[in-house]
Amino acid sequence: MAETLPPAPFERPKEVARLRAHKAIAFEESPTEAEVEAIRQVLGLRGLRKMRFAGAISPIGKHGWLVEGTLGASITQDCVVTLEPVKTRIDTKVRLRFLPESMIEVDTPEDVLEDDVEPLGEVIDLGHVAVEALSLAMPDYPRVDTAGVLHVTAEPEGAAPIKDEETRAFAGLAALRDKLGARDDGA
Numbered sequence: 001m002a003e004t005l006p007p008a009p010f011e012r013p014k015e016v017a018r019l020r021a022h023k024a025i026a027f028e029e030s031p032t033e034a035e036v037e038a039i040r041q042v043l044g045l046r047g048l049r050k051m052r053f054a055g056a057i058s059p060i061g062k063h064g065w066l067v068e069g070t071l072g073a074s075i076t077q078d079c080v081v082t083l084e085p086v087k088t089r090i091d092t093k094v095r096l097r098f099l100p101e102s103m104i105e106v107d108t109p110e111d112v113l114e115d116d117v118e119p120l121g122e123v124i125d126l127g128h129v130a131v132e133a134l135s136l137a138m139p140d141y142p143r144v145d146t147a148g149v150l151h152v153t154a155e156p157e158g159a160a161p162i163k164d165e166e167t168r169a170f171a172g173l174a175a176l177r178d179k180l181g182a183r184d185d186g187a
Contacts, residue, residue, distance in 0.1 A: 009038035010127035014057060016098075016120065019065065024058040027069070029126050043135055046085055047076030053130035055094065064099040065124060071133045077142040086142035094133045098124055 012029045019025060030052050031039060040048045055069020073090045098120040 008125070008128055008131070009042045010035045010131050011125055012127040012130075013123040013125045015123055016065065017122070019057060019059070019124075021059050021062070024056040026054075026056050027126060028052065028054040029130065031127070035127075039131055039134070042131070043138065045075050045077055045138075047074075047087075049074040051130070051134070053094070053126060053133075057124065057126075060097060060099070063103065064097060064120065067094065067096045067098070067124060067126070067129055069094050071130055071137070073134055075134075075138060077139065079144045080141045081143055082146075084144045084146075086139075086144055088139055088142065090134060090137045092133060092137040094129060096129055 010031045012027075014025075014027075036048050036051065039045075039051070051071075051073040053069055053071045055067065058066045058068070060066050071090065071092050071094055074087065075090060076085050076087050078084070079086050095116070097117045099117055101119045104117055104119060
């Protein structure tokens with residue numbers, strides 16, 4: 001039995017066959033209230049406001065398309081230390097090329113590093129591009145300004161503190177080297 005995927009939270013498909021091969025097409029997309037809620041849930045956000053993706057789809061040669069634009073959104077996440085709300089304004093540039101699979105060279109990673117490349121299908125979904133760009137631009141570890149420095153130790157409770165010198169990665173090997181060196185001198 002085939003697995004059914006949940007619906008995407010924000011869809012704005014543009015049929016490639018209907019795009020003009022010689023002219024850029026401007027776009028401005030914003031999610032509905034229901035889509036905002038779905039995006040919020042998918043990305044694990046406390047809040048999402050003022051999401052807007054604007055730019056243009058331009059032809060690349062005879063077979064490819066370039067999506068360039070700006071994504072803006074105000075998000076609220078949980079602080080990783082205190083769980084208090086952390087508000088962040090996201091304003092990020094988006095640049096994504098859609099090329100036929102035959103034109104994507106797998107053996108040249110520099111091409112992918114220059115700007116992102118996606119295989120071209122029958123549609124370019126601007127909503128999917130926007131949600132992906134938002135998820136990549138969000139802070140990984142949001143913290144409120146008042147959250148103190150978190151100190152984590154691996155010492156068992158009641159153990160004597162370890163000196164910094166003893167915690168160096170190769171401190172034990174240095175001590176072994178010194179013992180072996182002393183043995184070589186005395187032999």
